[in-house]
Amino acid sequence: MSRPRKEIHLAAHFPGVNNTTVWSDPAAGSHIEFDSFRHFARTAERARFDFLFLAEGLRLREQGGEIYDLDVMGRPDTFTVLAALSAVTDRLGLAGTINSTFNEPFEVARQFATLDHLSGGRAAWNVVTSWDAFTGENFRRGGFLAEADRYRRAERFLRAAWTLFDSWRGDEILADKASGRFLTAPGPGAFTHRDDHFDIAGHFPVPRSPQGRPVIFQAGDSNEGREFAAATADAIFSRHGTLEAGKAFYADVKGRLARYGRTPESLKVLPAATFVLGDTDEDARERAAVVRRQQVSGQTAIKLLEQVWNRDLSGYDPDGPLPEEDPRVGTDHIARGRASVRMTRDPLAVARQWRELAAEKNLSIRELMIEVGARQTFVGSPRTVADAIDELVQADASDGFILVPHLTPGGLDVFADTVVPLLQERGAFRTEYSGTTLREHLGLPTS
Amino acid sequence: MTPALPHLAVALDGAGWHPAAWREPDARPAELFTAGYWTDLVREAERGALDLVTIEDSFGVGSTQDARVDRVYGRLDATLVAAAVAPRTSAIGLVPTVVATHTEPFHVSKAVASLDYASVGRAGYRVRISTSPAEFAHVGRREAGEVGELLAEAADHVEVVRRLWDSWEDDAEIRDAATGRFVDRSKLHYIDFTGQWFSVKGPSITPRPPQGQPPVVVLAHAAPVYRLAARAADVVLVTPRDPAHATELLAEVRAEELAVGRPTPLHVFGELVVFLDETTAGATGRLARLDERDGGELRSDAAVFAGTVDDLADLLLDLCAAGLTGIRLRPGALPHDLVAVTRGLVPRLQARGSFRRHYTEGTLRARLGLARPANRYAEVTR
Structure with missing residues (x-):
């Protein structure tokens, strides 16, 4: 086999x-x-x-x-x-x-x-x-x-x-000094492309x-x-x-x-x-934990939480518990220019899961963000x-x-x-x- | 003391500026689209301690309307050619041509800034417009415009490029472990440019380049373009017929500087297409042979010089005595006429004490005598 x-x-x-x-x-x-x-x-x-x-x-x-x-x-x-x-x-x-x-x-x-x-x-x-x-x-x-047009475009x-x-095949350039022919035929690279997004034509250089x-x-x-x-x-x-x-x-x-x-x-x-x-594996695990803490500082933990809560959480202690208020659901978002934020489609459900996890393992905000973040x-x-x-x-x-x-x-x-x-x-x-x-x-x- | 020929640049384009140049014995027409070809040329220019090389570009291919098969056809993106040459050279300025008409100033700003990083302070760019309907059709965004509008748009384009270069203060990146901040956001600036053709918010995604503001170059043949240069550029390239004409052109440039209230004068470089040989008869014979091969006399916006490097040296010094601060030579055929410049002309000029013997300044701006500029946004916030 x-x-x-x-x-x-x-x-x-x-x-x-x-x-x-x-x-x-x-x-x-x-x-x-x-x-x-x-x-x-x-x-x-x-x-x-x-x-x-x-x-x-x-x-x-x-x-x-x-x-x-x-x-x-x-x-x-x-x-x-x-x-x-x-x-x-x-x-x-x-x-x-x-x-x-x-x-x-x-x-x-x-x-x-x-x-x-x-x-x-x-x-x-x-x-x-x-x-x-x-x-x-x-x-x-x-x-x-x-948004619906993006894959189309x-x-x-x-x-x-x-x-x-593909407008050039690859055999157009002769560059033959003796005969004086640079091209095998005139005007290579001709193209036309027309659809609902683009209308272009000419010669590709x-x-x-x-x-x-x-x-x-x-x-x-x-x-x-x-x-x-x-x-x-x-x-x-x-x-x-x-x-x-x-x-x-x-x-x-x-x-x-x-x-x-x-x-x-x-x-x-x-x-x-x-x-x-x-x-050793043990050594690597210890290093990995250090790296995760470097990646998720207390301030970063608050900012990551804000990206789901969609609220200013700057008053919260990263070493303390999760906010009691719920995420703010809306189309305007506190974080801009981040693909991951656009992908959080249901912040209330995420918050529910995180609260359960934090309660079960007794995690602070920072510990939780380390736990749920990409390891x-x-x-x-x-x-x-x-x-x-x-x-x-x-x-x-x-x-x-x-x-x-x-x-x-x-x-x-x-x-x-x-x-x-x-x-x-x-x-x-x-x-x-x-x-x-x-x-x-x-x-x-x-x- | 400033030498008699303060600045010397070479314009690289395909196999050279004569359409039949690719048929010369030492031409490398099959290698025009390789990094090795361009690297060899720029290294040759660097060997002559030249200030900078420019690399031509356009959004077209040249003459597609005729059925000729005997001319060089096609080109690579000049900024990327310059980028590929940057790590393989160490001192010469790299100035690719950028077409403002069809490009995003945001992309151009970070591309030239990144060329400046890759070359550690040797980047610049020559900005140009595109007027050909064929080039507009390649992009398909709009109909061809009228020259005045395209020039005004190019001025806005350069303004945005420059503001974006300044949108990060030099010391914006702080890596302050104590406060957890990577940048000091008070040193990042929105540029908030709003113009007739585009609006750009900023800041750039690329930090301020090593030179702060890489030099901007404009080739100009008429008052509206001198005005664009006076507004936007550091170097203007002009096409004098002779030293007396250079004086006239210089007066026109200075008048435009005055009209727009430019605080410091532009560098004004004269353009010449050159065919060089051991004897004048040899050089003119070569040009005649090339013309014959192409089926007609070379047509050029810039004056054509065919002769010896000694006579060329005299002419260049006369042009600079008339007030030009430098020269951009367009080699008729590559590498022949470039090698004649670096190994013939330059040593002659050096022997007369008229041109630098080696590079001393680290950046292109410094070589051009331009101080590293203060950041326009730094003053506002302090």
């Missing part, structure tokens, strides 16, 4: 602008200066990771009418950083989230095609969509999009971009890039998001990193592929995962973590993981130095890159 061992895919998520990233640690460095990105990318490439990933945020978050000041905040421009990283790496895939609401297909396609040329075929695009008028205040376009946007990528189309990521978790991924994506950035939830998600999205004429291998499922390593996906010795990753992949809970360290820029180093060699030893992870493009690393069909 033995099937061949699945090869694990690993990616590195540059620490983000939320409380997962610990800035108060003495080892925490700049998340803006290029040296941090260079260090992080080189670690990922030294460990033979598939790709590096940069998230996106286009408006500083606010809470209670003020700019949120407790987390790491600010980031450089995704395209610019990825292009600069192409100069200091050779094989590592370079992936970024780029919004389909606050950009135009022509410009984004031109940027990704350029990045793919400059990197020799290593570009990847996580297509996200937003209907957030708050973010829209920073853009010409504004926040014009109705994303789908149209992606198809428009594909039309542009970037010749076909090494990957043809960049690798496409999708991150949506709703039924619509999963269907969008099954129809269009090469990889899906999932939230389901545990065995049971992972297997269910994996089976669900891979099961949707046949209807689009696609094979299971053509869509990789890559959950985000955090980790804490120690010399680290992998905690243990390098061997324990390597076993867990391999087991989850072999059990079809995922095809690999996108690792999110809690420290910038050195948070990935220990994983690269201790866990990766163990995965390589058992033949579950590459020891050298066999290809040059990200599509090859991910074992995706060429586009």
Whole structure:
């Protein structure tokens, strides 16, 4: 019954602008200066990771009418950083989230095609969509999009971009000095794309890039998001990193592929995962508890609670009990620019559960927020973590993981130095890159 | 003491500024879309201690209306090319072209700021407008506009880019463990820009770049664009026919500076397309050969110089004596005419004491003699 061992895919998520990233640690460095990105990318490439990933945020978050000041905040421009990283790496895939609401297909396609040329075929695009008028205040376009239209626009946007990528076949440039023919035929790159969101036509200026189309990521978790991924994506950035939830998600999205004429291998499922390593499992557990307390300070605990209660709770003691008043339910929200807040659909039910949990375990506000917040996906010795990753992949809970360290820029180093060699030893992870493009690393069909 | 030629820039575009340049013996036409090609060119410019390179860009492809197959066609995004070159160079300024007409100022501001981080203080950008209906059709957002409006929109665009650069004070990031605050929010500023074409709230998501305000460059041929430069730019590129004409253009620029109440004068750089060789006859012969290959005389908005590096050195010094503060050369063919600049022209100028021997300043602004500016919002709040 033995099937061949699945090869694990690993990616590195540059620490983000939320409380997962610990800035108060003495080892925490700049998340803006290029040296941090260079260090992080080189670690990922030294460990033979598939790709590096940069998230996106286009408006500083606010809470209670003020700019949120407790987390790491600010980031450089995704395209610019990825292009600069192409100069200091050779094989590592370079992936970024780029919004389909606050950009135009022509410009984004031109940027990704350029990045793919400059990197020799290593570009990847996580297509996200937003209907957030708050973010829209920073853009010409504004926040014009109705929530129901967001996947429609994303789908149209992606198809428009594909039309542009595919407007060159790849054999148009001859560059033959002797005959004086630069082109095999005049006017390559001609395109027309018309639908209910876009009406564009002309000539795309970037010749076909090494990957043809960049690798496409999708991150949506709703039924619509999963269907969008099954129809269009090469990889899906999932939230389901545990065995049971992972297997269910994996089976669900891979099961949707046949209807689009696609094979299971053509869509990789890559959950985000955090980790804490120690010399022993016990040591790692102790470290993990310290990290959780760093991530959820007393002030942060109050702010996290406010995001569900939708009230100013600044008068509460984080080491004291939960507020007696109920969450305020309404469409205007105390926190702005946060996807997680939009997803809390029923704050009263959440409050009820949390009250029960706090009563049962006798938890303060801060203890409760640590308890209910996302704990680290992998905690243990390098061997324990390597076993867990391999087991989850072999059990079809995922095809690999996108690792999110809690420290910038050195948070990935220990994983690269201790866990990766163990995965390589058992033949579950590459020891050298066999290809040059990200599509090859991910074992995706060429586009 | 300021040398006789204070500033020298080179404009990079495709295989060079002559449409037949890609057919020259040392041209690399099959590599125009690779990082290696651009890196080699910028490193060559850096070898000559040049102030900066510009990289051309547009939202079009060039001449699609005709059926020619004998010219370079297609281009990469200039800002990303500059970003890919940044870690591979150490001193030269990197100034990509950005089209204001079709871009979001919010994206442009953080892209140039990030180029400034990646290059540790060597970024700038040349802002331009797009008037071609074909380029508007590529974006599909609106119909082509009239030039005056597009220039006014570009002025707003630069204003937003600049305000966003200042929207974080330099010391906004405090990492204060005692109070648990990562930033001092009193040092982050909404820019609240409202104009005819767009409104932008701010702050930027990218902290103030190393130079504070990376230099902004404008190429101008007429009074309305001199005015845009006087309002928005640090360097204006002009196209004099000769030194006497340079004096006239300079007077026009100064008049616009006065009209808009600009406190400090712009840098005014003269533009020249150059074809260089050992002898004048060799250079003019080369240009003639290129013209013949392309089927007609080179058409150019800037004066064309074909000759020796010694004669070019004389001309550049005459242009600067007429009041220009620098020169941007457009090499007719790459790498030939760039190498002639870095290994022929520059050593001649250095031998005469007319150009720097090596880089001394750390940032592009400093090299251009521009102080790191105070943050416009810092004064308001103190």
